[in-house]
Amino acid sequence: MTNVFSHAPFARFLSARVGSIAAQQMLMLAISWHMYDLTSSAWDLGLVGLFQFIPGLATTLFAGHCADRMHRGRIVAVCLAAQGATAVLLAVSTYMHFVTRDVLLGLSLVLGAIRPFQMAGQQALLPMLIPRALLARAMALSTVGQQVSVIAGPAVGGLLFAIGVNAVYVTCATLFCVSAAMYALIRYDYVPPPREPVTVETILAGLRFVWSHHLLLGGISLDLFAVLFGGATALLPVYAKHILHVGPQGLGLLRxxxxxxxLCVGLMLSRRTIRSGVGKKLLLAVAVYGISIVGFGLSRSFPVSLVLLAISGGADTISVVVRQTLIQLETPDRMRGRVAAVNTLFVGASNQLGEFESGVTATAFGVIGSVVFGGCATILISVAWSRLFKPLATRETLHRLDV
Structure with missing residues (x-):
């Protein structure tokens, strides 16, 4: 870990990442609770996810092209500044009593359009800040930083609700601005690539690269379908209010x-990376994730629900670290932005479209039926991918042995 932190650009990257993700988590918590407080509708909670997914679908591949042609740190800084402006707008409109269902959905569209540029820039930037031999450890530490933010963000956001929703929005705006400044100051060996026209061929190059590499296609699509069905995040406000009866503070703890x-698993992986049976352990982690989601869907105990959600997070971290490290190691730098964009597209589909799927199935089968169905589907996907993507299932190490 000392060797990793001795690289100042990575340390700055990690600090800025912690602040920005905490702000994003608080902002999403505030928007979801605000929406449910206004409408009391699981369908509208699903629409928040859908309205973030649609513009991301339209901009993601172009975002990857930009990440391969521009300074990646500055791209992320601009995206965070724009999200800070969105938080300010939410605070002002709330104070002026202008917030409606349509305002929240409209700003969700804005956030959805911005984030592909941020995610493509972040993913493509990290390998430039750290030696290749330390990449897996840095990826685990980056995941730890992310999870620290995901823990602190919703928890602090839940406490700030005691003051008012505007306290959450103002805090988010401040964190976004500080993180944007830190990203703007990151330095790495940046050589502007040769100018070339933006064409359909250059924009789709990342998609073709992933499609031609069965291992990458299997890893990225595994996340898409597993989280698409297994995610329960969109329905947590319903669980907090009507099933577990714990209110917005309990919602923060659930998130x-x-x-x-x-965090616990990420710290373990930052000290000791997975050295063998990488593919099998990845698929097993996805299956454990699905099992924990099924258990959460059936639970009526708040402590038990927290434990099951913690298990799901630990299993998901193994999946994230393995998949992201494989993506970075298997992709040349000239393609990292566009491949990161494809990954962002799949991740966005699994998260935002997964929230919409949760809203739809909750409307059809009830909230509990939706979560249990999704967890079972995730288990089946793990089994299916072990047969459909043999290069992924049989991968032994993170680094290819022939390199």
């Missing part, structure tokens, strides 16, 4: 619980 499990 933080997966991150606590992820």
């Amino acid at each position: 933080s619980a997966p991150a606590l499990g992820a």
Whole structure:
């Protein structure tokens, strides 16, 4: 760990990442609770996810092209500043009593359009800040930083609700601005690439690269389908209010619980990386994730629910670290932005579209039926991918042995 932190650009990257993700988590917590408080509708909670997914679908591949043609740190800084402006707008409109269902959905569209540029820039930037031999450890530490933010963000956001929703929005705006300044100051060996026209071929290059590499396609699509069905985040406000009866403060703890499990596993992986049976352990982690989601869906105990969500977060961290490290190691730098964009597209689909799926199935089968169905589907996906993507299932180490 000392060797990793001895690289100042990575340390600055990690600090800025912690602040920005904490702000994003608080902002999403505030928007989801604000929406449910206004409408009391699981369908509208699902729409928040859908309205973030749609513009991301339209901009993600172009975002990857930009990440391969521009300074990646500055791209992320601009994206965070824009999200800070969105938080300010939410605070002002709330103070002026202008917030409606349509305002929240409209700003969700804005956030959805911005984040692909941020995510593509972040993912492509990290390998430039750390030696290749330390990448897996840095990836685990980056995941730890993310989970610290995911724990602290919703928990602090829940406490700030005692003051008012505007306290959450103002805090988010401040964190976004500080993080944007830190990203803008990151320095790495940046050589502007040769100018070339933006064409359909250059924009789709990342998609073609992933499609031609069965291992990458299997890893990225595994996340898409597993989290698409297994995610329960969109329905946590319903669980907090009507099933577990714990209110907005309890909602903050529910949102933080997966991150606590992820933090513990991430710290373990930052000290000792997975050295063998990488593919099998990845698929097993996805299956454990699905099992924990099924248990959460059936639970009526708040402590038990927190434990099951923590287990889901720990299992998901193994999946994230393995998949992200494989993506970075298997992708040349000239393609990292566009491949990161494809990964962002799949991750966005699994998260935002997964929230919409949760809203739809909750409307059809009830909230509990939706969560249990999703967890079972995730288990089946793990089994199916072990047969459909043999290069992924049989991968032994993170680094290819022939390199």
